[in-house]
Amino acid sequence: MAPIVKVSNLDKYFGRLHVLKNVSLEVQPREVVCIIGRSGSGKSTFLRCINFLEEPSHGTIEVDGLVVAGGEKGKEHRQLIHDLRLRTGMVFQDFNLFPHMSVLENVIEGPVIVKKMDRAKAIELAEKNLNNVDMLWKKDEYPNRLSGGQKQRVAIARALTMEPRVMLFDEPTSALDPELIGEVLNVMKKVAQEGMTMLIVTHEMGFAKEVADRVMVMAEGEIIEQATPEELFENPKDPRTRALIDRYRSGSN
Amino acid sequence: MASIADQGAPTSQAELLYQAQLRKVRIFRMHVGITWVALLLIIVFFFSGQNFLGIKTISLDTDFISRNLSFIAGGLGETIRISILSILLAILLALLAALGRLSTFPPFYALSTFYVSLIRGTPLYLQIFFFFLALPQIIPAWAAVPGLWAGVLALGLNYGAYMSETFRAGIASVSKGQREAAIALGMNPGQTMRRIVIPQALRFAIPPMGNDFISMTKDSALVSATGFVHELMWRATKVGRAQFNNLEALIVAAVFYWGLTLILTYFQNRLEARMSKGDR
Numbered sequence: 371m372a373p374i375v376k377v378s379n380l381d382k383y384f385g386r387l388h389v390l391k392n393v394s395l396e397v398q399p400r401e402v403v404c405i406i407g408r409s410g411s412g413k414s415t416f417l418r419c420i421n422f423l424e425e426p427s428h429g430t431i432e433v434d435g436l437v438v439a440g441g442e443k444g445k446e447h448r449q450l451i452h453d454l455r456l457r458t459g460m461v462f463q464d465f466n467l468f469p470h471m472s473v474l475e476n477v478i479e480g481p482v483i484v485k486k487m488d489r490a491k492a493i494e495l496a497e498k499n500l501n502n503v504d505m506l507w508k509k510d511e512y513p514n515r516l517s518g519g520q521k522q523r524v525a526i527a528r529a530l531t532m533e534p535r536v537m538l539f540d541e542p543t544s545a546l547d548p549e550l551i552g553e554v555l556n557v558m559k560k561v562a563q564e565g566m567t568m569l570i571v572t573h574e575m576g577f578a579k580e581v582a583d584r585v586m587v588m589a590e591g592e593i594i595e596q597a598t599p600e601e602l603f604e605n606p607k608d609p610r611t612r613a614l615i616d617r618y619r620s621g622s623n
Numbered sequence: 624m625a626s627i628a629d630q631g632a633p634t635s636q637a638e639l640l641y642q643a644q645l646r647k648v649r650i651f652r653m654h655v656g657i658t659w660v661a662l663l664l665i666i667v668f669f670f671s672g673q674n675f676l677g678i679k680t681i682s683l684d685t686d687f688i689s690r691n692l693s694f695i696a697g698g699l700g701e702t703i704r705i706s707i708l709s710i711l712l713a714i715l716l717a718l719l720a721a722l723g724r725l726s727t728f729p730p731f732y733a734l735s736t737f738y739v740s741l742i743r744g745t746p747l748y749l750q751i752f753f754f755f756l757a758l759p760q761i762i763p764a765w766a767a768v769p770g771l772w773a774g775v776l777a778l779g780l781n782y783g784a785y786m787s788e789t790f791r792a793g794i795a796s797v798s799k800g801q802r803e804a805a806i807a808l809g810m811n812p813g814q815t816m817r818r819i820v821i822p823q824a825l826r827f828a829i830p831p832m833g834n835d836f837i838s839m840t841k842d843s844a845l846v847s848a849t850g851f852v853h854e855l856m857w858r859a860t861k862v863g864r865a866q867f868n869n870l871e872a873l874i875v876a877a878v879f880y881w882g883l884t885l886i887l888t889y890f891q892n893r894l895e896a897r898m899s900k901g902d903r
Binding site: 421423452455456458459460462464466467468469470479480483484485525528529532 | 798806809810819
């Protein structure tokens with residue numbers, strides 16, 4: 371099967387800092403890939419390069435047949451980036467719901483403004499997705515009246531309503547109180563079961579173990595190891611992976 | 624000792640403390656109100672023309688006031704009109720200047736900072752005279768334009784420069800994550816600004832804008848100096864000078880300005896209270 375996401379030889383510099391070093395990755399359709407690593411390992415930057423929230427210094431990103439090369443300029447390049455972003459949905463650590471819009475308005479904003487979708491049709495689609503994350507009952511509420519977990523579920527519905535080919539999650543549960551993490555992970559699990567291709571930067575090892583098809587470990591701007599969760603958690607090869615897993619085990623006990 | 628069962632009962636300790644606190648606030652407000660009324664009465668007394676305990680107070684020419692009240696009051700509409708037109712121009716200019724200030728396009732950035740620097744570096748009084756008296760020297764046709772527009776231009780340009788800072792702060796107050804969320808949805812920079820950043824920046828900037836509007840209603844008095852706009856201040860000085868009743872005329876104008884300010888402040892406070900609830 372042809373990969374739906376193909377990252378080739380990605381490099382990223384922040385000033386003189388070399389944060390991603392020749393990273394390549396292929397993701398199959400319907401695959402769920404969790405990216406783990408210590409903070410500063412480059413995992414978030416890597417994810418943000420995939421939809422060009424960070425412009426890669428070198429290398430190419432391919433999503434669903436559309437190839438965009440980093441470090442280019444011009445109108446054509448901007449159009450490519452725009453098309454790439456329509457193929458990817460992103461969920462942030464801090465939710466980033468629009469506070470001046472109701473839940474429903476948040477979710478239809480992208481389809482109506484960006485895709486010029488008919489409003490009634492957008493509402494229909496939005497309500498379906500809000501129902502899917504069990505947030506339809508709050509559709510007229512404003513974000514500041516929601517808990518963190520509820521906000522993140524709305525943010526997931528907002529991204530899904532753009533009908534992306536791939537979903538990118540950037541530490542989606544890191545800003546949540548512990549008791550709210552479960553509801554968000556459950557929604558993500560559901561999205562995965564429905565066949566969405568997902569790339570998830572996370573610290574939730576338990577979730578990675580349960581849901582991921584593949585776990586990727588990053589350190590110092592490189593992918594140091596990747597394997598199925600069973601293999602990786604039982605038999606980590608790199609000492610840095612082992613340290614990461616040990617820390618998780620001691621933390622959870 | 625208060626047990627758990629006591630909590631929530633109407634006479635609980637917490638409830639009593641809360642009631643006492645409310646009472647304190649009410650008493651404070653009442654005392655402030657009484658003092659205000661007393662101060663007002665003292666001023667009225669000073670201008671009442673009565674002899675009281677050997678104090679001879681100032682007597683106002685009430686005849687003059689009743690004869691000219693409606694003439695001075697006739698300027699109220701012009702004061703409000705010039706203020707509203709000027710604030711609208713100021714908002715437009717402030718928004719453009721704020722966007723320029725945040726722009727990465729050098730000429731736009733330069734234009735914005737140049738404008739703000741020039742306006743803030745010269746007196747408002749000078750700017751008003753410039754638009755009334757100096758501009759016709761450059762553009763002779765400008766002399767035919769009604770004086771009101773010169774006043775609006777001067778006040779709008781001046782307040783626009785100051786308000787741009789408020790807008791800039793408002794735009795800067797919108798977190799980077801908001802922009803990123805919009806970009807990730809596929810919005811272009813214009814859509815991101817219009818749909819996401821500016822509505823949130825306005826929410827931040829509306830209370831200070833209300834304050835600016837209130838000060839502008841009073842600064843509009845400066846426009847009277849040119850003699851072309853017949854607003855409150857112009858009318859007061861006109862009749863006051865002509866009949867040597869400046870004291871009476873200025874007091875009448877002051878009452879109108881103060882009243883206008885009180886009304887606007889009331890709405891401003893309500894607006895601010897609604898904004899701070901943050902539901903919308």
